[in-house]
Amino acid sequence: MQARPYLRKIKIDWDTVEDTNAYPFAIPAIRSMDEIEFHPDVTFLVGENGAGKSTLIEAIAMSMGFSAEGGTKNVRLQSADDISNLAEHLRLEKSFKRPRDGYFLRAESFYNVATYMDTTGYLGGYGGMSLHARSHGEAFFSTLTDKLRGNGLYIFDEPEAALSPNRQMAALTAIHRLVQAESQFIIATHSPILMAYPRAKILLLNDDGITEVAYDETEHYNVTKDFLINYPAMLRYLLDDDA
Numbered sequence: 001m002q003a004r005p006y007l008r009k010i011k012i013d014w015d016t017v018e019d020t021n022a023y024p025f026a027i028p029a030i031r032s033m034d035e036i037e038f039h040p041d042v043t044f045l046v047g048e049n050g051a052g053k054s055t056l057i058e059a060i061a062m063s064m065g066f067s068a069e070g071g072t073k074n075v076r077l078q079s080a081d082d083i084s085n086l087a088e089h090l091r092l093e094k095s096f097k098r099p100r101d102g103y104f105l106r107a108e109s110f111y112n113v114a115t116y117m118d119t120t121g122y123l124g125g126y127g128g129m130s131l132h133a134r135s136h137g138e139a140f141f142s143t144l145t146d147k148l149r150g151n152g153l154y155i156f157d158e159p160e161a162a163l164s165p166n167r168q169m170a171a172l173t174a175i176h177r178l179v180q181a182e183s184q185f186i187i188a189t190h191s192p193i194l195m196a197y198p199r200a201k202i203l204l205l206n207d208d209g210i211t212e213v214a215y216d217e218t219e220h221y222n223v224t225k226d227f228l229i230n231y232p233a234m235l236r237y238l239l240d241d242d243a
């Protein structure tokens with residue numbers, strides 16, 4: 001039996017759900033969610049805005065012992081007040097082997113985690129410098145390259161939010177290095193660069209539920225490609241003029 005994935009499968013224990021018409025169970029992708037099987041290396045969650053990626057990834061992170069705001073398992077923040085109760089109804093199948101490292105990275109509340117790191121003086125793992133003394137992207141990137149040690153379970157929600165295209169490519173290198181060091185990633189993303197990572201499966205959340213898709217079948221890949229190759233025509237169409 002393989003040590004990875006650390007988190008193998010999840011499913012919703014529907015018998016324990018009281019109101020299936022309430023948030024978050026009414027979200028179409030969640031409502032029709034069957035068992036999810038994770039890739040040993042990287043699992044991407046993709047889909048439209050509002051498809052349920054953050055809701056699902058938060059619940060996964062909380063079930064694995066992370067605080068809803070993000071950070072390492074030692075970070076305890078109380079300010080995430082709109083957390084769904086999905087975690088209470090998730091059933092997890094884990095590996096016999098536990099990850100030795102972990103990080104839950106949320107673009108939305110990374111700033112709060114940075115403040116926490118500053119006030120607790122817990123900066124050893126971030127190159128010894130306040131995360132606020134760096135740009136948003138630099139702070140994110142130093143978390144990825146200096147903080148994460150391997151043999152870990154890393155859960156990221158839109159890590160690309162702060163990163164330039166060059167840094168997104170560099171993030172692929174960093175992710176690959178950690179995968180080679182026995183790590184598992186679960187990443188919600190809109191980035192056609194990140195989701196190109198080959199040792200991965202891509203799960204699409206939409207009204208039909210959660211299904212696996214190939215990279216070049218994703219809307220992210222096709223829409224971005226079409227736009228860049230033919231942006232003057234796309235702009236004429238979108239802006240509805242001949243300028």
Ligand SMILES: Nc1ncnc2c1ncn2[C@@H]1O[C@H](COP(=O)(O)OP(=O)(O)OP(=O)(O)O)[C@@H](O)[C@H]1O
Nearest residue numbers: 023027047048049050051052053054055056082083
């Ligand atoms: N606290 C809440 N109460 C009720 N509905 C909520 C709550 N939080 C989110 N929702 C709804 O749940 C749905 C899924 O939201 P979620 O944040 O998981 O989407 P997402 O896939 O992460 O989108 P994005 O790509 O924009 O980050 C949305 O329709 C959202 O409006």
Ligand SMILES: [Mg+2]
Nearest residue numbers: 053054055157
């Ligand atoms: Mg989201």
